[in-house]
Amino acid sequence: MSRKSVMPGFGPTIGFTLLYLGLVVLIPLSTLVFESFKLSWDDYVHIITSKRVLSSFRVSFIAALIAASVASVFGFITAWVLVRYSFFGKNIFHALIDLPFALPTAVAGIVLATIFQPSGFLGKLLSDLFGLQVAFKPLGIVIALIFISIPFVVRTVEPVLLEFETSMEEAGSSLGATRLQIFTKIIFPNIFPALLTGFALSFARGVGEYGSVIFIAGNIPYVSEIVPLLIVIKLEQYDIEGATAIALTMLVISFVLLFLINLLQLWVRKRSGQL
Amino acid sequence: MNTITQPLNKDKVVTQQRALQDPTWVRWGLTAIAISFISLFICVPLGLVIFQAFSKGLQAYWSALSNADTLSAIRLTLLVAIITVPLNTLFGIIAAWAITRFEFKGKSFLTTLIDIPFSVSPVISGFIFVLLFGAEGWFGNWLMEHDIKIIFAAPGIILATLFITFPFVARQLIPLMQEMGNQEEEAALSLGAGGWKMFFSVTLPNIKWALLYGVLLCNARAMGEFGAVSVVSGHIRGMTNTLPLHVEVSYNDYDVVSAFASASILAALAIVTLILKTTLEWKQANR
Numbered sequence: 001m002s003r004k005s006v007m008p009g010f011g012p013t014i015g016f017t018l019l020y021l022g023l024v025v026l027i028p029l030s031t032l033v034f035e036s037f038k039l040s041w042d043d044y045v046h047i048i049t050s051k052r053v054l055s056s057f058r059v060s061f062i063a064a065l066i067a068a069s070v071a072s073v074f075g076f077i078t079a080w081v082l083v084r085y086s087f088f089g090k091n092i093f094h095a096l097i098d099l100p101f102a103l104p105t106a107v108a109g110i111v112l113a114t115i116f117q118p119s120g121f122l123g124k125l126l127s128d129l130f131g132l133q134v135a136f137k138p139l140g141i142v143i144a145l146i147f148i149s150i151p152f153v154v155r156t157v158e159p160v161l162l163e164f165e166t167s168m169e170e171a172g173s174s175l176g177a178t179r180l181q182i183f184t185k186i187i188f189p190n191i192f193p194a195l196l197t198g199f200a201l202s203f204a205r206g207v208g209e210y211g212s213v214i215f216i217a218g219n220i221p222y223v224s225e226i227v228p229l230l231i232v233i234k235l236e237q238y239d240i241e242g243a244t245a246i247a248l249t250m251l252v253i254s255f256v257l258l259f260l261i262n263l264l265q266l267w268v269r270k271r272s273g274q275l
Numbered sequence: 276m277n278t279i280t281q282p283l284n285k286d287k288v289v290t291q292q293r294a295l296q297d298p299t300w301v302r303w304g305l306t307a308i309a310i311s312f313i314s315l316f317i318c319v320p321l322g323l324v325i326f327q328a329f330s331k332g333l334q335a336y337w338s339a340l341s342n343a344d345t346l347s348a349i350r351l352t353l354l355v356a357i358i359t360v361p362l363n364t365l366f367g368i369i370a371a372w373a374i375t376r377f378e379f380k381g382k383s384f385l386t387t388l389i390d391i392p393f394s395v396s397p398v399i400s401g402f403i404f405v406l407l408f409g410a411e412g413w414f415g416n417w418l419m420e421h422d423i424k425i426i427f428a429a430p431g432i433i434l435a436t437l438f439i440t441f442p443f444v445a446r447q448l449i450p451l452m453q454e455m456g457n458q459e460e461e462a463a464l465s466l467g468a469g470g471w472k473m474f475f476s477v478t479l480p481n482i483k484w485a486l487l488y489g490v491l492l493c494n495a496r497a498m499g500e501f502g503a504v505s506v507v508s509g510h511i512r513g514m515t516n517t518l519p520l521h522v523e524v525s526y527n528d529y530d531v532v533s534a535f536a537s538a539s540i541l542a543a544l545a546i547v548t549l550i551l552k553t554t555l556e557w558k559q560a561n562r
Binding site: 005006007008009010013014016017018020021024025026028029031032035074077078080081082084085087091093094095096097098099100101102103104105106107108109110111112114115121122146147150166169170172173177178179182204207208209210211215227228229231232235238240243244247250251254255257258261262 | 294295296297298302305306308309310312313315316317318319320321323324327366369370372373374376377378379385387388389390391392394395396397398399402403404405406407411413434437438441457460461464470473492495498499500501502505506518519520522523526534535538541542544545546548549550552553
């Protein structure tokens with residue numbers, strides 16, 4: 001504020017930004033909050049603590065948690081391989097990581113359902129070998145969410161790994177550390193905030209994900225019914241109150257996660273010395 | 276230099292190098308894990324779209340695509356993208372300018388607000404427009420009286436898509452313009468260029484690749500959005516089905532070829548997006 005910017009156009013640009021933000025995002029979103037004022041606290045508690053709603057929250061959270069964990073482990077390995085090693089076809093491989101961002105969720109949904117259904121390519125293999133059924137079970141939800149989570153983890157860890165100073169590793173090795181010690185004591189602690197951010201982004205996305213999940217999940221109430229689907233079902237039954245209560249709860253959870261992710265990203269930047 | 280310590284030193288150098296590089300078996304192992312993981316979760320699904328789409332032959336593929344419902348879905352998808360992408364691009368440029376070129380209170384809060392649509396479940400993004408414009412919504416009666424249809428019609432789909440794709444361009448431009456600083460623009464101004472001249476001859480050339488990248492991502496999402504659009508569309512065949520919704524409806528009708536033929540268009544769009552993205556990243560890096 002001390003120095004006046006010489007750049008032109010502050011008034012019009014900030015004005016337009018706020019107006020457009022208000023019209024497209026804030027006003028529509030605030031209707032959910034205002035709509036929920038029509039509910040009494042007792043109504044709200046009654047809707048949210050009903051068995052079906054609680055089960056859907058449990059399914060969504062557990063599936064997102066497992067998927068984000070699996071994606072974090074394999075996403076970290078993938079990022080590591082992409083940054084540190086070179087191999088044939090690496091560039092194509094690198095570009096393909098973003099496919100889950102670019103591929104419409106409905107396409108991902110029908111493809112994964114087709115692969116993992118009992119008669120499908122992998123579904124048959126898994127049931128023949130291990131007697132494992134993936135599609136139309138909670139496990140199917142986890143598979144869909146892993147697919148969605150991959151780029152979140154890889155693309156969060158990768159830049160930090162790229163910028164990581166090998167001089168720190170050199171210092172460690174000249175002090176006599178083994179490779180394993182260097183990894184656990186130097187590399188991993190420095191990458192960890194980014195990995196945690198990737199995990200959190202995956203989890204946040206996973207809880208709200210709809211398109212890629214509904215085809216493979218089977219959508220059995222109490223078993224494999226996710227929260228976003230339950231909102232749609234309530235809406236189709238013209239149960240606006242029920243849909244509002246669940247949606248508002250989801251929205252609050254999303255905002256809490258957004259806040260935590262912002263804190264995490266601040267931590268990442270502090271660690272990598274950008275702040 | 277003492278001759279006795281020399282072999283010792285050499286030994287130490289070897290161990291040090293070993294500590295800086297992963298052992299071969301670790302390299303091979305990790306590479307194998309990464310390739311298997313990505314193949315399983317990304318390459319197999321991608322291959323399957325093509326396989327299923329052509330499973331009944333080229334003829335069936337073609338007739339699935341030239342079907343009236345598919346064509347109408349393609350038209351609606353294009354219409355939605357043509358309206359939403361330019362609007363959000365314009366917003367992205369203007370917001371990035373306001374945020375990166377001026378200091379004001381609440382700037383980081385504003386940046387967080389711009390990101391909101393990313394963290395809201397797609398279903399909720401559609402639901403809020405039903406609350407506003409649906410039959411029981413706030414403006415429901417008024418719209419009915421004036422015979423305007425928004426929900427279960429194209430305007431609702433456009434609004435929901437506008438909400439979903441809102442942050443894409445701004446998000447690409449803000450970090451880049453922040454990092455660039457405004458010395459070049461100040462120089463242009465001090466040489467007597469007007470605001471527009473400065474923007475078109477200095478700012479725009481500097482941000483063009485990031486801008487294009489943002490537009491690309493915005494477009495991919497606008498054409499591919501499913502959850503939000505599915506809530507407001509009503510799934511009326513040949514009327515309010517976008518391509519992703521057409522994929523769903525065909526799939527649920529066990530019309531596999533039609534579902535995967537439509538899906539193959541969207542997958543092709545995703546691949547083109549990825550190719551352009553990779554090219555743009557390369558251009559940006561070599562700028």
